[in-house]
Amino acid sequence: MEPTVEVQGLVKRYGPLAAVDGIDLKLRAGEVFAFLGPNGAGKTTTVEVLEGIRPRSAGKVRVLGHDPWTERAKLQRRVGVIPQDFSFFDKITPTEAIQFYARLFDKRPDPVSLLREVELEEKADDQFEKLSGGQKQKLGLALALVNDPEVLFLDEPTTGLDPQARRTVWTVIRSLRKGGRTIFLTTHYLEEAQSLADRVAIIDHGKIIAHGTPGEIIERFGRPQRLVLEGPPSLAKALEGWWRRPVSLVNGRTEVEVQAKEEILEVLQWVSASGLAWSGVGTTRDTLEDVFVRLVGRIDEGGSRASEPGTDAKGGRT
Amino acid sequence: MRPSRVAAYLLVFARTYLRSRVGLFFSLIFPIILILLFGSIFSNTGSSSSPVYVQNLDGTSVASQMFLTSLNATGAVSVHMVSSSVGNLSTWLVSKGYTAGIVLPAGFQASFAAHRPVKVIVYTDPAQPSTAGIVQGAVGYAVTSMNYAQSGQAPVVGTMELNVGSTTYQYIDYLVPGLIGFSILTSPMFSMTNIAAQYKKQKLFRQLSLTPLTRGEWLAASVLWYLVLVFASTVVMLAVGRGLFGATATPTLLTIPFLIFGPMLFVSLGLLLGTFSKTPESASVVGNLVTFPMMFLSGTFFPVSLFPDYLQAVAHVLPLYYVIDGLNNTMVFQNTTGALTDLLVVVGLAVLLFLAAIRAFRWQEE
Ligand SMILES: Nc1ncnc2c1ncn2[C@@H]1O[C@H](COP(=O)(O)OP(=O)(O)OP(=O)(O)O)[C@@H](O)[C@H]1O
Ligand SMILES: [Mg+2]
Numbered sequence: 001m002e003p004t005v006e007v008q009g010l011v012k013r014y015g016p017l018a019a020v021d022g023i024d025l026k027l028r029a030g031e032v033f034a035f036l037g038p039n040g041a042g043k044t045t046t047v048e049v050l051e052g053i054r055p056r057s058a059g060k061v062r063v064l065g066h067d068p069w070t071e072r073a074k075l076q077r078r079v080g081v082i083p084q085d086f087s088f089f090d091k092i093t094p095t096e097a098i099q100f101y102a103r104l105f106d107k108r109p110d111p112v113s114l115l116r117e118v119e120l121e122e123k124a125d126d127q128f129e130k131l132s133g134g135q136k137q138k139l140g141l142a143l144a145l146v147n148d149p150e151v152l153f154l155d156e157p158t159t160g161l162d163p164q165a166r167r168t169v170w171t172v173i174r175s176l177r178k179g180g181r182t183i184f185l186t187t188h189y190l191e192e193a194q195s196l197a198d199r200v201a202i203i204d205h206g207k208i209i210a211h212g213t214p215g216e217i218i219e220r221f222g223r224p225q226r227l228v229l230e231g232p233p234s235l236a237k238a239l240e241g242w243w244r245r246p247v248s249l250v251n252g253r254t255e256v257e258v259q260a261k262e263e264i265l266e267v268l269q270w271v272s273a274s275g276l277a278w279s280g281v282g283t284t285r286d287t288l289e290d291v292f293v294r295l296v297g298r299i300d301e302g303g304s305r306a307s308e309p310g311t312d313a314k315g316g317r318t
Numbered sequence: 319m320r321p322s323r324v325a326a327y328l329l330v331f332a333r334t335y336l337r338s339r340v341g342l343f344f345s346l347i348f349p350i351i352l353i354l355l356f357g358s359i360f361s362n363t364g365s366s367s368s369p370v371y372v373q374n375l376d377g378t379s380v381a382s383q384m385f386l387t388s389l390n391a392t393g394a395v396s397v398h399m400v401s402s403s404v405g406n407l408s409t410w411l412v413s414k415g416y417t418a419g420i421v422l423p424a425g426f427q428a429s430f431a432a433h434r435p436v437k438v439i440v441y442t443d444p445a446q447p448s449t450a451g452i453v454q455g456a457v458g459y460a461v462t463s464m465n466y467a468q469s470g471q472a473p474v475v476g477t478m479e480l481n482v483g484s485t486t487y488q489y490i491d492y493l494v495p496g497l498i499g500f501s502i503l504t505s506p507m508f509s510m511t512n513i514a515a516q517y518k519k520q521k522l523f524r525q526l527s528l529t530p531l532t533r534g535e536w537l538a539a540s541v542l543w544y545l546v547l548v549f550a551s552t553v554v555m556l557a558v559g560r561g562l563f564g565a566t567a568t569p570t571l572l573t574i575p576f577l578i579f580g581p582m583l584f585v586s587l588g589l590l591l592g593t594f595s596k597t598p599e600s601a602s603v604v605g606n607l608v609t610f611p612m613m614f615l616s617g618t619f620f621p622v623s624l625f626p627d628y629l630q631a632v633a634h635v636l637p638l639y640y641v642i643d644g645l646n647n648t649m650v651f652q653n654t655t656g657a658l659t660d661l662l663v664v665v666g667l668a669v670l671l672f673l674a675a676i677r678a679f680r681w682q683e684e
Binding site for chain 2: 081
């Protein structure tokens with residue numbers, strides 16, 4: 001089957017800067033694809049080229065078999081978009097906005113149920129300028145759904161949303177996926193990508209540095225499984241001197257890399273025999289976030305990491 | 319061009335306009351303030367007809383009474399009698415700050431009866447051309463009718479003469495088309511320059527470009543909204559001008575195309591200016607630079623015919639001149655040929671600028 005979105009050798013230059021520097025992408029019909037990368041990596045630029053609102057410098061791009069720049073009119077009705085910094089007419093209410101879009105697209109959606117779906121029904125009749133940042137974002141999502149699109153480009157749809165609202169957006173995305181829509185998503189929330197996306201790609205400095213399912217990426221770029229011991233820093237020191245694989249101190253816990261079950265036992269026996277104080281024990285694996293931070297964060301191996309699990313990776317690099 | 323999409327955006331635009339109120343003030347309320355202001359300051363009709371101070375040195379003679387009756391009958395001036403004891407009328411007028419006076423000389427009756435030429439002295443202030451013109455016109459009428467009475471004929475010709483003379487048009491007659499022109503110019507220009515830059519900054523063009531709405535539909539809807547505003551403003555101007563100040567301006571069928579192509583011209587021009595500006599701030603500067611001189615030099619507040627020659631030459635290259643001249647030709651002078659020439663210029667420019675605006679402005683980015 002023909003891919004829903006196909007990108008080959010896409011380049012986008014702003015003067016001397018190659019914001020997107022020769023990337024290839026393929027989205028299959030019905031999948032959720034998450035596009036990750038630090039600030040300024042080229043995500044929005046790529047998405048805007050795919051949406052047909054920015055010309056490209058080089059490369060081949062097809063969305064539903066059409067060139068989005070030259071055949072934009074053919075795609076508009078089949079594509080839904082939330083731009084990164086979505087904004088709308090200040091004096092228009094969400095209900096009016098949906099009616100406006102409905103007339104433009106010649107569709108008959110029910111504004112009430114659409115607004116309920118994105119949990120904005122309380123603000124249905126407030127002017128746009130009076131909505132909070134997250135509420136504005138929700139209107140953006142509702143508008144992207146008006147034309148019942150086959151493909152959705154969502155550029156950071158959950159940035160700035162409270163945890164409850166993010167889950168609402170996730171629910172919408174999951175139900176869209178169930179309905180057979182293809183979704184191209186950018187996000188800085190790695191756990192969001194991990195839990196929503198069928199496949200992800202990580203872009204940095206305009207180049208794709210990793211792609212695949214979240215599992216594949218973790219497998220390929222993540223560190224091996226680690227044994228986590230709670231104990232004093234001296235424990236880490238002692239283990240570091242003895243153990244043949246990397247040992248690190250992360251947030252006051254000692255992490256010991258192990259490759260097989262047997263190695264776990266080996267370490268525990270040694271610790272127990274050493275008489276050093278230790279309390280809890282567990283194991284940990286890299287999350288997508290860990291891999292992401294290691295790939296784009298330029299953090300030296302084995303040293304202490306800058307990022308806490310679960311925090312926003314946005315701004316994690318200068 | 320799909321009417322339903324034009325209507326959809328028209329609704330959004332109208333709501334935005336009506337809810338922000340500032341725009342509404344400038345397009346509807348402000349011109350009313352202007353007509354009230356300029357109308358009261360300069361108007362010479364009705365109760366505020368030009369005062370003229372008459373010193374009658376011929377006692378209560380029949381001839382002088384006849385003259386004053388004729389003068390009163392013009393309705394263009396209000397006669398105030400001045401005692402002969404004030405001495406030289408000219409000096410007295412200056413001391414009082416009055417601008418028009420008449421002296422009926424002693425022996426007026428006697429000369430009149432004897433068919434001897436006699437001169438009525440008329441003082442006017444050249445700095446007040448419209449008052450001067452009105453007073454001279456009224457005196458001319460009175461003099462003519464007396465001459466006809468002398469020769470035993472009815473003063474029909476005298477009346478005619480007064481009505482075709484240029485002085486019969488009151489300031490307010492020019493002011494009504496002028497201020498309609500003001501509305502046609504200012505509301506589209508100020509808001510379109512701003513919108514072009516503001517929508518770009520707020521990424522609203524990007525948002526619209528993601529829908530089937532075309533740029534032509536978008537621009538057409540904007541033009542339509544200003545048509546509505548200009549028609550509303552025209553109705554109000556005519557009502558106030560005619561009702562309060564006795565203006566004679568009467569719209570004809572030929573007035574309508576000016577009210578359509580005028581806004582189209584300035585919506586397009588405003589959009590073009592805004593498109594070439596990088597920021598909303600520079601857009602408003604450019605908008606003001608173009609709008610204000612055009613406003614003052616095209617006959618908005620004063621007829622262009624009163625301007626010195628070199629300013630008249632400037633006026634003839636301003637699009638608004640042809641709008642206002644056309645409105646005057648249709649509503650005041652009933653000059654169809656002149657109006658059609660003006661219309662040709664306005665329609666040509668409007669179509670040209672509309673097409674140029676659609677071509678020039680993009681809603682995608684680079
Ligand atoms: N209009 C523009 N003109 C010039 N340079 C631009 C323009 N837009 C983006 N860039 C540059 O292109 C690069 C990629 O920007 P882009 O917006 O695609 O990043 P992003 O991955 O979406 O970042 P973020 O996570 O912050 O949204 C950046 O270095 C940015 O400075
Ligand atoms: Mg971005």
